[in-house]
Amino acid sequence: MKRIIAHWTGGNTKPNSTDLEHYHYVVDGNGTVLTGKYKPEDNENCNDSKYAQHTGGGNTGSIGIALCGMYVPNGTPVQKTQYPVTKVQCERFFKLIAELSQKYNIPITPQTVMTHYEFGKKNPKTSSYGKIDITYLPPYPSLYKEEVGDFIRSKARWYLKNL
Numbered sequence: 001m002k003r004i005i006a007h008w009t010g011g012n013t014k015p016n017s018t019d020l021e022h023y024h025y026v027v028d029g030n031g032t033v034l035t036g037k038y039k040p041e042d043n044e045n046c047n048d049s050k051y052a053q054h055t056g057g058g059n060t061g062s063i064g065i066a067l068c069g070m071y072v073p074n075g076t077p078v079q080k081t082q083y084p085v086t087k088v089q090c091e092r093f094f095k096l097i098a099e100l101s102q103k104y105n106i107p108i109t110p111q112t113v114m115t116h117y118e119f120g121k122k123n124p125k126t127s128s129y130g131k132i133d134i135t136y137l138p139p140y141p142s143l144y145k146e147e148v149g150d151f152i153r154s155k156a157r158w159y160l161k162n163l
């Protein structure tokens, strides 16, 4: 596995069956990690239908993890979501990145641990272009959208040192 891509589900605080098909792991609103239908290794080869489709144009070799929540009706700013992610949930998510980094020997760099938003920006010809997960973290509302990825990586590095 070569990278970890961080998402939110755009749903409520618990995963639905579609979420569990699309991500290898999700973290619910209580901070519980739930395992998806596919294993990260299923994304080593994405030439069959048996892999987690989480990042258009970037599924191969990518572990997809998601925070449950952040649903908003179309056209509504995500800041107005009725299902904001929680602090305990975010912390567990950062620790999950550290655990996966250690298990799969993936360094925590902008090239190897990124948000879906960052992937889309780097790969504008893919269907990931324009994705807004993760550009806003409700427990840390002062973060500008361009700072969220670095914030997540710095938190994950701290957890990695303290695993």
Ligand SMILES: [Zn+2]
Residues within 6 Å of the ligand: 006, 007, 008, 054, 116, 131, 133
């Ligand atoms: Zn996404």
